[in-house]
Amino acid sequence: MDMWKCHTEQKQLPIPDEDSLIFWEGCRRQRLLIQQCDACQTFRFPPSPMCRDCLSDFSTWREDPGAGEVLTFCIYHSELAGPAWQGDLPYVVGVIQLWHSGIKMLSRLRCHPLDKMRVGLPVQVCFEVADERITLPVFVPSNNGGAPVTR
Amino acid sequence: MGTDAVAIVGIGASRVGRLRGMSALRLTLEAAKSALADAGLKAPVIDGVLTRNLDMDVTYMHSQLVAKYLGIAPRFTTDLNLGGATAVAMLEQAALLIAAKVCRFVLCVYGENRRTSWAHRRHGQIRMGNEDFEECFGLTWGMGPHALAAQRHMHEFGTTSRPLGMIAVAQRQYAGLHPNADFRQPLSLEEYQRAPLLIAPLRKYDLASIFDGGAAYIVAPLPWARDHIACPVRLSGVAQAHSREHLAYCAEMVTHTTTPARQAGEQVYQAAGIKARDIDVALLYDDTTYGVLVQLEDYGFCAKGEGGPFVEAGHLGPHGGLAVNTHGGHLSQAHLDGMLHVIEGVEQLRGTAGERQVRQANTALVSGFGGVLATGAAAILQRDGV
Numbered sequence: 001m002d003m004w005k006c007h008t009e010q011k012q013l014p015i016p017d018e019d020s021l022i023f024w025e026g027c028r029r030q031r032l033l034i035q036q037c038d039a040c041q042t043f044r045f046p047p048s049p050m051c052r053d054c055l056s057d058f059s060t061w062r063e064d065p066g067a068g069e070v071l072t073f074c075i076y077h078s079e080l081a082g083p084a085w086q087g088d089l090p091y092v093v094g095v096i097q098l099w100h101s102g103i104k105m106l107s108r109l110r111c112h113p114l115d116k117m118r119v120g121l122p123v124q125v126c127f128e129v130a131d132e133r134i135t136l137p138v139f140v141p142s143n144n145g146g147a148p149v150t151r
Numbered sequence: 152m153g154t155d156a157v158a159i160v161g162i163g164a165s166r167v168g169r170l171r172g173m174s175a176l177r178l179t180l181e182a183a184k185s186a187l188a189d190a191g192l193k194a195p196v197i198d199g200v201l202t203r204n205l206d207m208d209v210t211y212m213h214s215q216l217v218a219k220y221l222g223i224a225p226r227f228t229t230d231l232n233l234g235g236a237t238a239v240a241m242l243e244q245a246a247l248l249i250a251a252k253v254c255r256f257v258l259c260v261y262g263e264n265r266r267t268s269w270a271h272r273r274h275g276q277i278r279m280g281n282e283d284f285e286e287c288f289g290l291t292w293g294m295g296p297h298a299l300a301a302q303r304h305m306h307e308f309g310t311t312s313r314p315l316g317m318i319a320v321a322q323r324q325y326a327g328l329h330p331n332a333d334f335r336q337p338l339s340l341e342e343y344q345r346a347p348l349l350i351a352p353l354r355k356y357d358l359a360s361i362f363d364g365g366a367a368y369i370v371a372p373l374p375w376a377r378d379h380i381a382c383p384v385r386l387s388g389v390a391q392a393h394s395r396e397h398l399a400y401c402a403e404m405v406t407h408t409t410t411p412a413r414q415a416g417e418q419v420y421q422a423a424g425i426k427a428r429d430i431d432v433a434l435l436y437d438d439t440t441y442g443v444l445v446q447l448e449d450y451g452f453c454a455k456g457e458g459g460p461f462v463e464a465g466h467l468g469p470h471g472g473l474a475v476n477t478h479g480g481h482l483s484q485a486h487l488d489g490m491l492h493v494i495e496g497v498e499q500l501r502g503t504a505g506e507r508q509v510r511q512a513n514t515a516l517v518s519g520f521g522g523v524l525a526t527g528a529a530a531i532l533q534r535d536g537v
Contacts, residue, residue, distance in 0.1 A: 014283035018174040046284045046400055049177035052222035055184050055194060057177075071406045072306065074298035075351035076289060080358075085289050093290045095299060095402045104402035108288045119306040136287060 011084045013134045020047045022061055027135045030127045033061040034101040043101035066125030067142065068098040073109060073117055092117055096139055108138040116141065157246045160256075161190025171267040175205055179217055179262030192256060194221045199254030200228040201244055203237040203261040207268040210278045212522050216397045217260060224395045227253050237261065280399025291350075293438060294358055296398065296523040298350040299405035301441035305352060307408055307456065312352060314462035315440040316343035318475075319356040319482055321468045322437070326479025328506040333362060334483040357440045359481035366490035368497070376535070382501045383535040387514075388422030390415045391528040398522035408456070411527035412449035412518060419516075420451070423531035427451035431512045432499045433473060434492035436520045437480040446518060447475075450529070474499075474509045489519040493530075500534045 016024040023046075026033035036043050039056035050057050073094030081089060092109040094117075110126075111117045123139040130136050163185025165178045179202070187194060200223055202214040210216060214228045227248055233240045238261070245257035279292050286292070290299075304310050320340055326332040338356060346355035376383035392414035396404040420426055427450060435446045444458040452473060453461035467475050478484045478495035485491060496515040498504045504512075512534070519528040 011289075012282060012286055014287045017283075018172050019176065020283060045402075048220055049174065050180045050184065050220060052220050052395075055180075055187075055221070057181070057184075072299045072303040074290075074295060074302055074353075075348070076291075077351060078347060078349040080291060080294060080349050081289060082291065088289065091289055093288055093295065093299070095406055104406060106285055106288060106290060106400070106402045119303070138288070 009083055011130075013130050014136075016133075019049055023047045024134060026061065026063075027127060027137050028133070030135070032064045032066045032098075032125050032137055034064045034098070034103055035059040036062050036101070043103050045101075045103040045105060062101065064098050064101045064125075066098065066137070066139075067100070068096045068105075068123060068139075070109065070117070070119055070121045070123060070139075071095045071097050071104065072119060075114065075117070090114060094139070096123055105137075108136070110138055110140045157249050159242075161186040161188075161192065163187070163189050165262060169266055170264065173264060173267070175208060175263045175268065176217075176220065177262075178264060179260055180220055182262050183217070183221055183258060183260045186258065186260070194223055197221070197223050197256045197258045198226040199245065199248050199257035200225045201241045201257060201259045202228075202230055203241070204230045204232050205263050207263060207265055208278050210280055211399075212280075212397060212526070215393060215522060215526060216280060216399060218393060219395055219397045221258075222395065223258075224393045225254075227391060228393065280397060281401070284400055290401075292398070293523065294350055294353065296401040296405050297358075297439040297441055298353045299401065300408070300445070300524060301357075301439070302352050303406055304408050304441065304445065304456075304458075308459065310444070310456075310459040312344070312354065312357075313340075314444060314459040315353075315357055316340050317462050318440040318443050318467070319343055322476045322480045323356075323483045324468070325477045325507055326483035329478055329484055330505070332479045332484040333360075334479070353439060353441065356482070359438050359486045362485040362487065364485050364487050364491075366487055366494050368493055373535070384497045384500045385533045385535045386530060387425075387533045388419040388531040389529070390418035390422060391526060392418065393527075394525050396522075396525045398525050401523060401525075404524055408445065410445055410449050410520070410524045412446050412520070412529070413527075415518070415527035415529040416450040416516075419529040419531050423533070425514060425531065429514050430473065430516045431514050432477060432496070432509045433475045433516045434478070434496050434518070435475055435480075435516075436489045436492065436518045437476060437482055438486075438520070438523070440482065442520060442524070443475065443480075445524075449527075450516060450518070474512075477504060477507045477509060489517075492517050492519075496530075496532045500532055 037051035038058040040054040077090045094109045122142040124142045165181035200218045204213045214230045241259040248254040323338040327335045343356045392411040394411045437443045448455050448458045496517045499512040515532040517530045
């Protein structure tokens with residue numbers, strides 16, 4: 001089953017590149033920054049050079065409050081996660097729909113107990129420092145039960 | 152070949168030189184956008200995308216990634232890599248696609264920052280594309296997205312693990328009848344349920360393993376086949392469909408319970424002039440049991456959301472109406488990225504499938520999924536002369 005694992009001994013952190021640098025810098029400062037196309041106002045994620053709806057290469061980074069809900073999730077229980085992840089088992093990965101920008105984000109879901117996890121669970125972003133360069137955005141159940149933010 | 156019937160209608164280039172801070176993707180997209188503008192065409196009109204893969208940052212399913220970022224869901228897309236001959240070879244490939252009436256407007260594009268690339272940190276490793284926004288959260292390539300997709304299907308339609316287990320059990324039965332299969336020991340539904348959850352909701356026997364092996368096929372004109380081959384197997388239709396997504400980021404892909412298999416299926420049935428009910432044997436690409444279940448829906452064997460009840464009613468297998476993965480598939484024979492599904496389709500139609508033989512097998516569906524569930528490809532094979 002090796003091909004399906006993260007086979008590395010250590011967790012691989014993101015490597016910011018020309019297009020994602022600002023996103024990762026935002027996370028380092030505990031801000032969730034999502035690109036919005038200047039021409040057609042469409043939000044997009046992950047970061048990319050061009051809007052795929054209108055091909056404009058002008059965009060503005062907007063801060064998203066980080067509130068949303070779980071669309072789906074999976075729970076790792078096994079050696080399939082790879083050697084670097086054994087200490088984290090069991091852990092949850094899910095897709096979160098952010099209410100403000102509307103984008104879908106994949107991330108870790110920190111949820112205890114595990115059986116509280118469900119599709120539709122309202123969640124909120126929180127930031128975890130991985131090293132001096134990278135802070136990861138992960139999600140936790142909302143305290144207040146959550147509600148779509150209208151602006 | 153005669154290429155009189157095609158013309159180059161648009162050209163474009165990015166800025167060139169020493170361009171620190173410009174990713175390969177940005178350079179590629181700029182060039183494509185410029186060519187589109189020159190031709191007076193909008194991106195959605197493009198139905199063929201040809202690219203050359205990157206030297207500095209070899210990327211999995213690269214042409215699909217470029218199509219995704221241009222908002223194109225192409226009818227046909229592939230990477231070519233003939234090194235320095237690629238630029239001209241792309242012209243030939245484009246001409247072939249247009250001459251065969253597969254595509255009308257083919258974009259040929261290549262951009263890279265060989266001089267100033269930041270990708271050297273990954274040099275030597277193929278980039279799957281999911282490293283920076285998926286793998287860092289512990290989502291493993293391939294099986295992780297299947298688990299996410301299966302959970303969504305369970306939420307929307309009430310699908311349970313029982314039909315998934317029945318798929319695993321049936322395919323293991325078939326593998327037991329195949330002389331060249333890796334996992335041949337019978338599997339019971341109880342053993343399936345007892346086996347551990349590996350990536351919930353998927354269990355051990357829901358997932359294909361990895362294997363070694365090779366497979367090949369040769370395609371030739373039908374008249375030659377009729378003159379020289381005892382039982383020609385005709386390619387009656389073939390299609391591919393893309394979801395505008397790439398496995399590099401599966402968040403959209405796994406929350407849609409309909410896959411590109413649906414569009415590939417519609418196209419291929421129309422091309423062959425048949426319907427789903429005409430299929431005698433289906434060789435469905437199977438990284439997971441969930442992949443099989445969702446294809447039963449998307450290839451029209453049952454309605455969307457009904458895959459679970461369809462399997463539980465006993466429609467699969469030698470005593471049901473639809474024989475699926477009679478070689479055991481990836482789950483039990485061996486995982487060779489769908490090559491053995493083509494081989495098995497031909498064996499069934501030739502009547503050489505031994506103990507696995509489906510009676511009166513005249514029409515087969517063979518499918519592939521690229522990049523988890525991002526690209527669906529389907530072929531209809533038929534016994535010639537029937």
